[in-house]
Amino acid sequence: MLFANAVLAGIAVGSVYGLLAIGYTVIFSATGVFNLAQGDLIMCAVMLSYVMLDLAHVPQIVAFLVVIVGLPVLALIEERTVVRPFLSRGKYNIGWFISTLAFSLIVETVVTIWYGNNPPAAIPSPLPSTAVRVGGLSLTWQQLLCVFALVVVTVVLDLFYRRSWLGTAMRATSEDRDIASLRGISPNRMSALAFAISGLLAGIAGFVIAPILFADPTIGLTYSVKGFIALAIGGFGSMRGAIVGGLALGIGEQLFDLYVSPQFEIVAGLILLAATLTFFPRGVFGGRGVRTV
């Protein structure tokens, strides 16, 4: 039963990793960029939730709206300042590798200075703190919300990519940038759109994980790397890979906490990464006919 509960908790945390990994994938597919500041976007969403709920004391729904508007704006700022200057300089120019990392450093420094040396503060949840119990299994409402967020995002994104004109344009761009731009799809606008969507995902992920995670401005880079591990496990370039990888990482971490030690949770990622490199070098969904996006 402990095992089953750990798996459930893992699915909840893994949902957030899944959102993180989808955020990577959206940008990666449209622009060929690996946004090393993706984890810092989530950190900012958590901190913004803290500002709204702990300091401004606004209602949960207002806080949520502020976060899911604020994060796309931040992501667009990132796109405009540290990614676009490189993308417009020829195919897959690599400067963004360094500049997104530098952006992550700047964001983290600014938030850390503002937050000061305070210990991580608790952030209130919109849901009752009682647990949902089914037999011996239990999960908090907040954890259920994480899973719900992943499900909703997946369904909506899938519809967006399949049904809407913009989604089709993004898929076309990810297929072949040059041909897409010949058909009048501006790669710059697609890249901005991808960052905005990715920011939105980070906002949702940060808001639902905030009550579980507490306010901590130093988690950004660690989350960025966790997103990479999730993608390495699931396989790069596909939504399915991102979700499965994220869930696997979350479950792996919770089981590690249960059977080894929660203090060394980060080692769980190392073990999973090493196992993936050994047994599924291309990720679990690599080479199985999964389409990009």
Add this chain to the structure above:
Amino acid sequence: MIASLRSMSAKRLGGLLVLALIFLIPAFVNGDVLKLQEYEYVLSFVLVCIGLNVVTGFAGLLSLGPTALFGIGGYAAVIVANDYPGVGLLGMCVVGTVAAGLAGLIIAIPTLRISGFYLAISTLFVALLVPAVANNLSLTGTDVGISLLANPNFSFSISGTGLYELIAVIVALTIGLSWLLLHSRIGHRFLTMSSSEELAASLGMPTYRIKILAFVLSSLPAGLGGALYVYSQGFFSPGSVTQQITIYLLAGCVVGGFGTIYGPVVGGCLLIGLSQSLGSVSKYQGVIFGLILIFFAVAFPVGIVGLLTGRGRKDAQWWHSARGMWNRFLVWVEESSAPRSFAQRETRTATTEAAAASAATDPDTLLIEGAEKSFGGVRAVAGVNLSISPGTVHGLIGSNGSGKTTLLNLISGFYRMDAGTVTFGGQTLSHLSAPEIARAGIARTFQTPLLVRSSTVLANVTSAAEQAIHAGGFASMFRLPAARRADRAAREVALDALMSAGLRDVADVRVGELPHGLQRLVEIARCIALRPKVLMLDEPGAGLSAREIVALRSLITEVAGAGVGVLLIEHNVPLVLELADEVTVLHQGTVIAHGEPSYVGSHPEVVQSFLGRSQATFSASTGEQS
């Protein structure tokens, strides 16, 4: 004295100036031991930068977590010194260096098997993991770390100015070692690989092993730096290896200039020094350094030293190779998500054995049988047979997209065949990797010349000659007698190859400054220096002037005359018909004509579909040529 200074190059003088400044620091601090300790702190991180430069600047592999190995080396040294105070400074240095080297090997082997990108992020991961784990581990003293100052049994046998100068000497020696490395066989291989992995493979260089070597070599100074940090600061804790420092070190190398000898030293001193002396604004240093890093990445990717030594503002090799790494990663992702067919693989193994048997009759002929390759639904090469006999020229013509270059890529191992075999010298080549095929004696050129543009013509050709004349990499680095002889011999071979190609006069010119036509000839000279048994030329005549065509023609004749089998892919049909002993014509992946030049030249289907003129005028033009 003045005269000898004047004869020195400005570059070397600048380097000496940097070293002199480092050594003279104690004169400026008036015996302030705490101040000296800060400079020692800076120098121990400069060692990490020198290591990072080896892997990123020389070998072109991104590593985003330089503190990972610094941390591992530092913790190993402090743990051992705390438990066995007798090891002393030397013992700590050995422990730190070895620990980091081993850790580097363990990180490099699985990640590099997949992609340079995996290495980059995995080092970043380890850089975050080391302090996070050490923070909770009693072995590493948890969050307060381990202090040697608190250990009554540990004695600091050297301190103050003496310790500082010792560390300065170690830094100077490491700089010297990195110079020796860059100017050795190993360094030449790193440069070739960083300019193009395909090129390195086509010259027979084992790219996977070279990458592992580069990363392990870069870990050693990082671990040494960790050990020196422990000795000079007296402790090691999670605070010594924060994620900020990792990015600052990266920034130091970018600002100073990756790929130059002194760039990481200058940049490391500037940035780590700055981080120590920001005083009241120090809490903003993340913002300041982030902005500096973005500014240099956008405006001056060659860094300060790169700018001073006149590399041109944008011509940063590490950028170029990181882009290559990323493009390969994107291709890898695409391959991963494409469905793969298993049926085709089985047919291949069946034909392999049959072909091996038939090849045994004529071992020196390169034999291609039933070559097949499809991309998606397109059969680019559909059952092609071809043979190249020693000492002959085999012309391969066909319109664009007829599968000529794909066939060449199949033979040289850049693509895997769906079916069919390549045999040579009684050996089946079709399952070997590109470097193995190159080492079997099959050399090739590229349709777009692949060259190390920042190196001289001679250096480019020498790096190929070094593949043919074996010597140990480290023997070459330390200039051991046997290796020096081999290196001299390689230089001679390279000069001979340049002589045959008529490039002797431009031997010392940087390849990037050569006109396009000459670059093609450099590529052929480089192949000749490999001393191949078969030479495959992919459109060597494209873009050549009339004079250069003459040089090319005599070069091909000379190569074939020396007993080398030549495969000549070319659109200049009169040239092919003149030089070739036999000609194969490809159309949509299949052979439509094969035989002697006179036969193929008058083959009605060939004349009609490829030469685009009537038979009469075509025969007339070949008549003129011969």
